[in-house]
Amino acid sequence: MALEPIIVVDNVRRHFGAIKALQGVTAEISGKIIGLLGPNGAGKSTLLKCLLGLVPFEGRATVLGMSAATDGAAIRVRVGYMPEQDLLLPNMSAVELCAYAAELSGLPRSEAVQRAHAALYYAGLEEKRYQPVDTYSTGQKQRVKLAQALVHDPEILFLDEPTNGLDPKARAEMLELISEMPGRRGCAIVLSTHLLGDVERVCDQAVIMHRGAVKFSGTVAELRQTRGGDSEYTVSVRDNAHDFAAALTQAGLANEVTSPVALRVTVDPAIGPRQLFALAAAAGAQLRSVEVQRDTVEAAFLRIIGAANDDATAQANQAKAGAA
Amino acid sequence: MSAPETNITPTAPAPTRSTAAIYDLGYKRYVGNRVAASARWRVIMRNQLSTAWKGWWRLKFPLGTALMISLVAGAVMYVSSNKLFNAIASKGMGLKFSDGIVPFSMTFFARAGFIFSLTVGASVIASDAQSGGFTFYFARPVRPIDYVLGKFAGLLLATSLIMMAGPLFLAAERLGLAETTSELIDLLPVLGKAAIAGLAGALLYAALPLGFSALANKRRTALALWAGAYLIAGSICSGIGLLTNTPLGALDPPTAITSLTFHLFDVEWKGRSAMVPMPYAIGAILMYVVIGLGLAWWRVNNSRSTGVGGAP
Numbered sequence: 003m004a005l006e007p008i009i010v011v012d013n014v015r016r017h018f019g020a021i022k023a024l025q026g027v028t029a030e031i032s033g034k035i036i037g038l039l040g041p042n043g044a045g046k047s048t049l050l051k052c053l054l055g056l057v058p059f060e061g062r063a064t065v066l067g068m069s070a071a072t073d074g075a076a077i078r079v080r081v082g083y084m085p086e087q088d089l090l091l092p093n094m095s096a097v098e099l100c101a102y103a104a105e106l107s108g109l110p111r112s113e114a115v116q117r118a119h120a121a122l123y124y125a126g127l128e129e130k131r132y133q134p135v136d137t138y139s140t141g142q143k144q145r146v147k148l149a150q151a152l153v154h155d156p157e158i159l160f161l162d163e164p165t166n167g168l169d170p171k172a173r174a175e176m177l178e179l180i181s182e183m184p185g186r187r188g189c190a191i192v193l194s195t196h197l198l199g200d201v202e203r204v205c206d207q208a209v210i211m212h213r214g215a216v217k218f219s220g221t222v223a224e225l226r227q228t229r230g231g232d233s234e235y236t237v238s239v240r241d242n243a244h245d246f247a248a249a250l251t252q253a254g255l256a257n258e259v260t261s262p263v264a265l266r267v268t269v270d271p272a273i274g275p276r277q278l279f280a281l282a283a284a285a286g287a288q289l290r291s292v293e294v295q296r297d298t299v300e301a302a303f304l305r306i307i308g309a310a311n312d313d314a315t316a317q318a319n320q321a322k323a324g325a326a
Numbered sequence: 327m328s329a330p331e332t333n334i335t336p337t338a339p340a341p342t343r344s345t346a347a348i349y350d351l352g353y354k355r356y357v358g359n360r361v362a363a364s365a366r367w368r369v370i371m372r373n374q375l376s377t378a379w380k381g382w383w384r385l386k387f388p389l390g391t392a393l394m395i396s397l398v399a400g401a402v403m404y405v406s407s408n409k410l411f412n413a414i415a416s417k418g419m420g421l422k423f424s425d426g427i428v429p430f431s432m433t434f435f436a437r438a439g440f441i442f443s444l445t446v447g448a449s450v451i452a453s454d455a456q457s458g459g460f461t462f463y464f465a466r467p468v469r470p471i472d473y474v475l476g477k478f479a480g481l482l483l484a485t486s487l488i489m490m491a492g493p494l495f496l497a498a499e500r501l502g503l504a505e506t507t508s509e510l511i512d513l514l515p516v517l518g519k520a521a522i523a524g525l526a527g528a529l530l531y532a533a534l535p536l537g538f539s540a541l542a543n544k545r546r547t548a549l550a551l552w553a554g555a556y557l558i559a560g561s562i563c564s565g566i567g568l569l570t571n572t573p574l575g576a577l578d579p580p581t582a583i584t585s586l587t588f589h590l591f592d593v594e595w596k597g598r599s600a601m602v603p604m605p606y607a608i609g610a611i612l613m614y615v616v617i618g619l620g621l622a623w624w625r626v627n628n629s630r631s632t633g634v635g636g637a638p
Binding site: 091094 | 463468
């Protein structure tokens with residue numbers, strides 16, 4: 003069953019002077035943890051700010067069915083935002099900061115204080131919550147930023163580079179928190195990052211942005227097989243992969259022996275792996291495993307970005323030729 | 327269901343509970359009513375007051391200074407309540423020394439107000455810009471008007487404690503020192519005059535530093551700008567006004583406040599600073615309040631529309 007989109011953007015454009023930050027972004031985004039991927043300067047943070055109604059834009063964007071252009075305040079009641087940069091007010095403890103954040107989001111004072119404690123417990127800052135936020139380490143500051151974003155019970159959380167500056171242990175803990183949040187708190191998460199490992203680990207959906215436009219939108223599984231059908235397989239055999247490779251070559255299938263007992267084979271996607279089984283039986287090779295060869299998120303990402311760069315170069319060359 | 331038995335000896339220690347462990351604490355989504363958006367400024371005002379109260383140097387020091395001024399002036403008023411203030415009388419004032427204490431004390435309360443502007447007022451918006459506070463506020467359903475109003479109201483309340491409570495206390499003491507009922511009735515307007523003078527001072531010393539705090543992205547730069555404008559530019563205006571006998575001195579904030587106060591109390595002061603006519607003093611105070619709030623509004627609204635809290 004297709005999930006109902008929580009965010010719909012249609013031809014969203016935003017520019018800062020001559021810089022085109024968003025150039026007609028169009029996507030329907032659904033899922034529990036959505037990775038918003040892109041290199042630095044791709045327009046991820048600008049898109050998040052547009053969705054929060056913080057900056058004006060052209061085009062149409064809705065979050066939870068509300069227009070980002072006109073209902074920004076109503077969206078920000080139901081959405082939490084953890085920005086990339088610091089946002090911690092000095093001279094306040096974490097619990098004061100979170101309670102203040104909740105009150106600004108409309109919670110009554112007593113409820114705000116209770117939920118501030120709960121959010122800080124949730125973020126793992128139970129023992130440090132009375133200390134001034136100025137004295138926190140980078141990891142602790144990231145946790146406070148997360149707590150202040152979720153203290154008012156948002157239905158969607160926008161997390162902008164939440165693992166930036168964290169050591170591996172703190173990063174793993176932050177990702178653990180993020181991955182458990184939809185189940186525990188019932189909120190969807192939009193995780194904006196350029197760290198592909200983070201997306202691979204926690205996200206079920208991915209949106210790839212490059213140069214202010216969406217280049218891919220779909221599930222992470224779809225992202226990893228965007229080559230167009232499953233045609234590459236990694237095959238393990240009991241012994242002597244070279245013999246089986248020779249049989250495959252004879253049958254016209256491209257292959258590469260990667261170890262004495264493994265090889266990579268490209269088959270006709272219309273036929274699929276059945277061809278492999280038939281050839282193995284004929285050649286007397288005993289197959290141990292046949293796995294679809296899929297991209298890592300990183301490889302898929304690089305391929306999509308690379309293709310976008312090639313297109314841009316081709317267009318530029320075409321324009322140059324036309325001008326000449 | 328029990329776990330299947332294995333004969334594998336564990337080689338690694340059992341996993342410990344990470345610090346990222348989830349604490350549910352009976353979590354339930356909040357379904358109650360939310361406070362109206364129009365009340366957000368009160369939350370900001372309360373926070374402004376509570377953060378100003380923290381530490382000894384932010385609000386407590388200028389407030390303590392104002393308290394000392396009140397106590398000293400009150401003691402002097404008590405001691406000299408039945409003596410003529412010869413220095414003023416010799417200039418044709420015919421004013422009791424104790425009557426002059428209330429307006430004269432305003433010059434000192436203005437200094438306490440300036441101290442508060444240095445410890446808190448002139449760095450409010452710059453501090454938020456520096457620490458990412460704009461993002462904190464505007465990623466929530468907070469409008470620029472709520473922010474400016476809340477910050478201004480918080481500063482105004484704190485400044486009122488410094489610049490209005492003291493004069494009111496002294497005015498009340500002066501009423502208490504009245505020797506006859508008719509004198510008491512005659513002196514009643516002193517309360518109103520002290521309140522007006524204190525309120526004007528509080529408005530000026532809340533709004534103008536707030537405006538200066540909007541001119542910089544760093545706290546120290548904003549403080550330097552405000553201190554420079556107040557001490558140097560203000561003194562220059564006052565000096566030129568005194569030398570040329572023009573109302574230019576009204577552009578000096580303490581001169582504007584003291585002039586207004588002296589006019590309210592019918593005191594003619596010929597001191598080191600210029601005394602400007604009442605309309606100029608009122609005009610300058612109103613102009614500074616409008617400029618201060620206008621600058622704050624311009625900065626906050628501009629920051630919000632161009633992408634809060636960082637590079638767009």
